[in-house]
Amino acid sequence: MLPSSLDFLSLRSLPKRETLFEQTSRAIAECIRQGRWKPGEMLPNEVELAAALGVSQGTMRRALNMLVESGVLIRHQGRGTFVAEFSAHEDRVYQRYISLEPDDATLSEPSPTSSELVSFERAVAPIDISSALQVDATLPLVHAVRVLKTSTGLVTYDELWCHPEDFARLTAENLAHHEERMLYAFYQRVCGVTIVRSQETAKAVLMPQAICERYGLKSPLPVIEIRRISCTYGDRPVEFRRQLSVTEHYHYKL
């Protein structure tokens, strides 16, 4: 029942002047980054982990709770500590991303949407996007465009750019037909890429005329543009996302 060995854990290789619980937290995160424990997998219990690193249970608890706060781990009383997968994030990440809600609260559901893949290609990205992703400006990236619709029509125009290597297994077919509600759960299952952090900005713009005409939208139509850089373990940016959302019957909850 005991794990074969936890020898790969060590503290001393990490920089000093961090508190013990910070070092501990980084040591655990590093193991996850290296794939020693995979998304969905259960970690050894607190006592074993603490003993393996030579810290007290309280210190290990604090280190693990830091990783819960940053969304890397999930803990369930009576069950154990697990590496987060997106499907498990029901509270934090769900709130974080699917924050578009209907104005009319009586429409209890976030309204079932259908998503449609508009284009899928490899292309050189605009310079601001390639530099945000920290890749060479001449490297062709994966570029996809989707639209999300509800019964009231188009709600979100969604464009993504991502690393061709990390997302080598992303194809037009699996992107068009995935079952996951959230793209980030899909990334994890298909590409093995776990998103742990995002940085978003928002502004109001007019929906481009071409899109209005193509989808039968009135014009001028104000929309919220969200730009998002998402990072995997180690704060490495891997995906740029740009969403234009029609907020005529919807709003964002902040």
Added chain:
Amino acid sequence: MLPSSLDFLSLRSLPKRETLFEQTSRAIAECIRQGRWKPGEMLPNEVELAAALGVSQGTMRRALNMLVESGVLIRHQGRGTFVAEFSAHEDRVYQRYISLEPDDATLSEPSPTSSELVSFERAVAPIDISSALQVDATLPLVHAVRVLKTSTGLVTYDELWCHPEDFARLTAENLAHHEERMLYAFYQRVCGVTIVRSQETAKAVLMPQAICERYGLKSPLPVIEIRRISCTYGDRPVEFRRQLSVTEHYHYKL
């Protein structure tokens, strides 16, 4: 040097089935709500507080840290624990509210704005606003409109509705001439109202034609509309705010 008495602290009057540190946290928060410790004031140290409530220092620490997270307290190592004032919130609340940033990062400053009071009156609010503030629909509320400008012109059209009793000392004069960067610091100083929590929603709309004409804005102009309900101690809603922000050269950081 010892405080005269901490007898007013008690745990047993609060509902059960909360953890001890939650009860402790609520007991402290309740004292602040009652004005036993005022914004900016220093609390007794952990050991005294813990002894006064008959809990361990660790439990009291956790209770106090909960209040730090929710923005009610500020703690400084080596100095003490203080009731938060808005001027002290530099990290959290500043980030929370003044999140409008220039697109051009070389404009290092959040661009000095001038604010101008457009109107100030007592008026019956629309039903959705009075019910959000949990007041009788026929009660006249304080209603003010301001505009914020930068060198590039109008940036934010800002409307507020608030409780006439809590904000009895709010006048057109002091609202027009306050020095605080943030309205919430001003509320605290002038009206004794401390805002501890807000709920915000956002959507994109077109700037109303009348405002465009009045301030020489081009039309149609997409803007972000933010609606915010702000609560004081005890989650009591006291202010409704509606802001229309021009995001042509600015964006929100989420």
Added chain:
DNA sequence: GAGTGGTCTAGACCACGCC
């Protein structure tokens, strides 16, 4: 140097999920 909050420990006990 006195007083504060921050860290860390060691261990007891409780609440929950699961077999």
Added chain:
DNA sequence: GCGTGGTCTAGACCACTCA
């Protein structure tokens, strides 16, 4: 009933602030 994480305690020691 067993193993898990969650709570709570008591106390040692460290780091920082301020007089």
